[in-house]
Amino acid sequence: MARVRLIDVAELAGVSMKTVSNVVHNYPHVAPALREKVQAAIDQLGYRPNLTARRLATGKTGMIALAIPEIDHPYFSELSRHIAEEATRRGYRVIIEQTLSDPVVERAVLSDREAGLVDGVIFHPVRMGSLDIAKLDAATPLVLLGEAAMPVMTDHVMIDNVSAALDATRHLLARGCRRIAFLGVIAADITGSTNQRLLGYQQGLLEAGVELNPELVFTASEFTAEAGLRSVAKALERGVRFDGVVCRDDRFAIGALKTLHDSGRSVPGDVAVVGWDNTFLAAYTSPTLTSVAPRKTAIARAAFDLLEERIAGYRGVGRHMIVGHSLEVRESAPLAP
Amino acid sequence: MARVRLIDVAELAGVSMKTVSNVVHNYPHVAPALREKVQAAIDQLGYRPNLTARRLATGKTGMIALAIPEIDHPYFSELSRHIAEEATRRGYRVIIEQTLSDPVVERAVLSDREAGLVDGVIFHPVRMGSLDIAKLDAATPLVLLGEAAMPVMTDHVMIDNVSAALDATRHLLARGCRRIAFLGVIAADITGSTNQRLLGYQQGLLEAGVELNPELVFTASEFTAEAGLRSVAKALERGVRFDGVVCRDDRFAIGALKTLHDSGRSVPGDVAVVGWDNTFLAAYTSPTLTSVAPRKTAIARAAFDLLEERIAGYRGVGRHMIVGHSLEVRESAPLAP
DNA sequence: CTGAAAGCGCTAACAG
């Protein structure tokens, strides 16, 4: 089971390593006769180049790391798919790191663990802020996703959360909703996203002349459908009345749909619901879910564009790319009647 | 930004490479004074060992590859999470390959594994059969998941699909269902799973003395919720009557729930529905979904157990492990009244 | 307990 090496092939074929290498790499200028002889030797021995060795020699790994909080969160798994496909298109393989939003793991991702393993890192931080990230001086090219951190020197891709939340809120207002809730703020929220979304929501209300009502900002204990469900359930128990709700992500929205349904409310009749992320779930809930749709493909593409420029040697100041979004209108909050 | 190497640290600290290496690896027998001096040099230079080089030297990569059809299929993303966590626990990192059920990619995954990139591969094939896989003789340890292929020499982990389908069918029978449908058979189905599940379904009916009715075996065009939805919708149009349906996965089940709901049927009142995979969705549909639950944690653990034995040198015949499953009973098919 | 030197398998100058 001893691995067969380049030199073994060379010996069998009676040529030098360089010639074998040329054949392996499909270099154009190899005498056809030689090429065939070498290829025969390769096939006979079942030779496969050792990528680790190639990497050491070239200094390129052909891999990028994608670090996300949870691999099975629908948004991140869909994003991962786009990243993986973009990677394939550009000749990279991707290694996925799950941080579980653990600051220790997040830090590890950025420091020792990736050393010389990958050509670049695409990282969606949750717990690390701009300062934390800036402190770890970057040996490996890095692109940040999301809103939690945006150090001046680091590239960054996100959607315009304020304006997306504004769109969602306007949509509900246009339907005639006036008591619009926001779900949900997390007790110890360190991510910037929620705040920006909340801001857009408030702007929307203000520009429509609707008074802000703190009672309509629902808090949740964690980022799960279950927590969203409980949060809305508690609001209903407290007797809070609302006719629309902007959710900070689809999971919350799904929890909300479920509580509303279980409590006998009709959606969108009694309460219109807007989710966020436009994950595949949105099309299969009952009713289907209107949801803010970040252009995931565009995010993947932008992240790779920036990363490849860094890999190619760009050393300048951080670029901050805003990627487009839309509102996918479905049954839970249809167009204005 | 020139990378700092082991030898740079050694020079700064005025010791040999070996000593630095000892410190890096936390070898016990290093004079405390030296250790401190070396550590200082490491910190000052910000030294990080180059993992690629280490790999070349040791021959171990510390990585395993996980090859699955689609990263954003709920079942696979949940499975990935378990695999990733098990990997972390055992000191491996995982690189995820998305095959998109493309035979070319599947084949590539298996030849790449000889490229010294990973210590082992966990592979869930869809299009490659036992023979295809057996043909590519393995330099790198391999464990197969699912039912599509099970070559004699290769290790393999799955759940007992026949018996799980039997459980699901018995459950519906116990509720009093008599016209139970199966969703769905795929036109050009190459995976073994569906057949086994269909078999279990048929066994269940037979043992209850219910006649098999071909009209109740619904076919779908592809593995999506949308296709499941259309398949059930067509059956309804044709006037097929049924009071229960066993779905080959949760996606189909979600499609089924949606059509049934849209057509005014009540679940489980008119039709009881059982899904398969027990993905997170099952808990958030309305009604919530009774679903066959493979023990994903156990699958991950078993796959790693087998893989690590191979990595450790086991060269024997393939082991075939059956992992447990259960039926998660929820609203779409509650216990017998 | 520490140092010196020989690889790991491949690539890329530089010759020929």
Added chain:
DNA sequence: CTGTTAGCGCTTTCAG
């Protein structure tokens, strides 16, 4: 067009 050779950065005998 093909061969030689010197590294890539780390680990690991084997001496000291």
